[in-house]
Amino acid sequence: MFSVNENLKAQSDESLVVRVQAGDSKAYNVLVIKYQHKVAQIISKFVSNTADINDIAQDAFISAYKSINSFRGESSFYTWLYRIVVNSAKTFLKSNSRSKNSVDVDSPEFQSIDEQEILASNETPDRIIESHELQQVIVKALSELPEELRNAITLREIDGMSYEDMAVVLKVPVGTVRSRIFRARQYIESKMSNLAAK
């Protein structure tokens, strides 16, 4: 599999963050979609249960949203988010270790759970898929791409290069870089569409 050079990752999310800070929650939706898997992977180093991973990730994304105005761009958005995720995971572990041996189902905490809320959450079971098969499909699709598209998507996703830097490296205009990345994504996406959620 590909190695990831973290030092070269200079993914700029500034424009999205600025939109969020200006009150555009859709921009935050894009950031959540973008980093959800990365965040889940970080949390999986602390806990193994999928439900716990999702809970912690959700808490972390909501904490990050609440404090988005304190993000001043001194580090990348991912670095800033990473700290929040790790803190959320540690908080979860602490509270979990405290309550592990002293769960009282008659406590007011349990009585206050809204039954409607439980019913609502069960109405639409999450669509969960196993990643192994999906990863094979994506890697195979990448290998089928023409070289120019493969280089573009690789430089972007693996090396984390900006469009401007890629334009310099590939000696093409930024518009061409944008187009190549999009076409590469379109092709790989078309190969993913047969995957059915369990």
Place this chain on the structure above:
Amino acid sequence: MLDSKQTNKEELSSLFDGENIQSKEIDLSNENKTHLEKWSLIGAALRNEMPEQINLDFASKVMTKIEHEQINPNKVAFNFNFSLKKVAFAISELAVAASVAAITVIGWQTYNAQGGISNSTSDSLGAVEGVNLASYQTSQNHKTLKFAEYSDSDNKSDAKLSDNELKAQQSLEVERINNYIRGYVLNTAAN
């Protein structure tokens, strides 16, 4: 040539990469969300960052919670403690700089003043040799001026003070000056 739908998708793709596309409002239709989800999976797969199980509804759940619970970003509060620390640090830096400057000035004055005083007092003053009396200015030490008089009047006959008394007073004065300078230097260094 790309049609407008394709162009919009291409813009969405670059927006997803955080490239500064100054486009109008972000179009997050279900179709576009599906594209973004898949592009996110592509990136995670290529970077080998995929968790074992993938929840395809995760992002929409987070956004639903934000919307339903009316969660808004907090306003950034002025961090008083942080600012206070910064000010205190700046003041302490200033104090250190002032102390260093004072020591430098005293040293420089001392160095420059060595000739004049030492010549006239070298026989009797010993350790005080080279001290610039301009820096010896406290009101308690009014005898400072007399010190010079004593030095100058060494050769004159004084009906009231014998030579021994004069020398004793001079020694006392020298002692006082030395103590003062020692104390001043120690105080400055302590600051």
